[in-house]
Amino acid sequence: MNLRYIFFAALLVVLGAGLFFLPEKTNTNEMAPEKLHAELFDQTRYVSTDEVAERIINQDPSLFLIDVRTADYYAEYSLPGAANIPLEDLLSPNWEDYLTQEYMDVVFFSNGDIYAEQAWMLANRMGYKNFYIMKGGLNCWFETIIKPVKPESTASNNEFDLYKFRNGASQYFTGGELILSEEIVAEAITVTRKKKKTVASGGC
Secondary structure: OOHHHHHHHHHHHHHHHHHHHOOOOOOOOOOOHHHHHHHOOOHHHEEOHHHHHHHHHOOOOOEEEEEOOOHHHHHHOOOOOOEEOOHHHOOOHHHHHHHOOOOOEEEEEOOOOHHHHHHHHHHHHOOOOOEEEEOOHHHHHHHHHHOOOOOOOOOOHHHHHHHHHHHHHHHHHHOOOOOOHHHOOOOOOOOOOOOOOOOOOOOO
16 A cells, blocks of 8 residues: 555544544533533422413513424414524524523423423523523423312312412413313414513422
8 A cells, every 4th residue: 555645544543633632612601511410400490380370460571481392383372472482493693682681581381391401401501591491381381270170179278279370370361261272373472572671580
C-alpha cells in the first residue's frame, strides 16, 4: 500500500481523536446537567388540574398555559387561553418571547405527562425560569375537572369539598353539560405576547 495514503489515514485518525479533547461550545445560560438532574426529583414542578382550573376561572393574569401538542390536536380541544407551541418547535427563536415570561407561571401540558416533561426539561436546560407541568395532562383534566366522580358516602369532608369545586368547574368549562372530549371544539385563540405581571404558583 502507498505510504502516502497510510500517512494521511493515520493523520485523520489522530485529528478525529483530538476532537474529543476540544472544549464543548455551550450556551452560558444553560442549566448545568447536574442541577437539572437534581430538579427532576423536585415535585414542585407539577401543578394540579384543580389549581389550573381555579386560576383559569379566576382569570389569573400570572398564568400562561402552553399546549405542546401538535396543531391538529390543539385545534380539536385545548384549555381556554392556552398558546400552542408544538414540542418540536419549542426552541425556535420565534417563541423566545413566550418562554421568557419572568413574572408569570408558564404551565406546559399535553395529553399526558411525557411531552410536557420533555418541554419542561428543554426550557430548564436553556435556563428559562418559572416553568411547570400540569400533572396528568388533559387525560387527568377530563377525569378530574370535566367528568368528576362523586365520592363514596364514607368519604371525608375534604373529598366532598374537592368534588363540589370540581363539579362547579365542570359546569363552568362545559356550559353546564357533561360532554365527551371528542365533542369539544377549541375556541379560535390568538396567541398574543403578554405583559409581565405579578406571579403565583403550584401538582393527578
